[in-house]
Amino acid sequence: MGLTIDWATGELTGQLVRSRVKKLGELREVFADQARLETMDPETLVYRVQVWLPEDGNPTGLLWGSTTIAPGKVGDEYFMTFGHFHTLRERPEIYAAIRGEGGLILMDENRRTWMEPMTAGSVHYIGAGLAHRVVNTGEGPLTFVASCNTDAGHDYESILRHGFGARLKEAGGRPVLVAEESLAGAGH
Numbered sequence: 121m122g123l124t125i126d127w128a129t130g131e132l133t134g135q136l137v138r139s140r141v142k143k144l145g146e147l148r149e150v151f152a153d154q155a156r157l158e159t160m161d162p163e164t165l166v167y168r169v170q171v172w173l174p175e176d177g178n179p180t181g182l183l184w185g186s187t188t189i190a191p192g193k194v195g196d197e198y199f200m201t202f203g204h205f206h207t208l209r210e211r212p213e214i215y216a217a218i219r220g221e222g223g224l225i226l227m228d229e230n231r232r233t234w235m236e237p238m239t240a241g242s243v244h245y246i247g248a249g250l251a252h253r254v255v256n257t258g259e260g261p262l263t264f265v266a267s268c269n270t271d272a273g274h275d276y277e278s279i280l281r282h283g284f285g286a287r288l289k290e291a292g293g294r295p296v297l298v299a300e301e302s303l304a305g306a307g308h
């Protein structure tokens with residue numbers, strides 16, 4: 121089907137592969153430390169997504185994707201993907217990490233939020249109705265592959281409005297999942 125993956129880097133090659141990058145300037149809303157963000161170059165590449173879509177006309181076909189997140193932080197918060205619910209909440213997804221270190225942040229509709237550690241070889245089933253975001257906590261790039269139904273859709277709006285229930289931050293040299301509620305409470 122004219123699609124290949126380089127398992128060392130996650131690079132997809134094929135005529136139907138589409139690539140897009142997300143720069144820091146497009147991710148302002150997702151990071152907590154706005155003062156620190158102001159001091160950083162908005163052109164900084166945070167992650168790149170490659171997606172292959174089948175052309176078989178099947179409305180519930182399967183896509184194949186590869187995402188690489190650069191290492192970095194905004195203040196004490198690690199670089200991460202925007203994150204989303206699927207528009208069709210019943211659509212699950214599978215992620216598998218191929219290099220790097222990080223965490224898959226999952227959140228249910230009640231904002232209960234938890235993390236699964238990601239490392240080369242870890243496979244993650246994202247059940248129906250769960251928002252998902254990947255965070256790179258390592259020194260090098262974090263790459264994972266993904267597959268879900270082509271009609272799943274992305275609901276970014278919910279994340280834009282309410283965020284996730286917790287953030288992955290560096291504390292004492294290691295990643296710690298910090299609940300948003302306690303952060304909000306600390307300001308009052």
Ligand SMILES: [Fe+2]
Pocket residue numbers: 204205206213252268
């Ligand atoms: Fe997804």
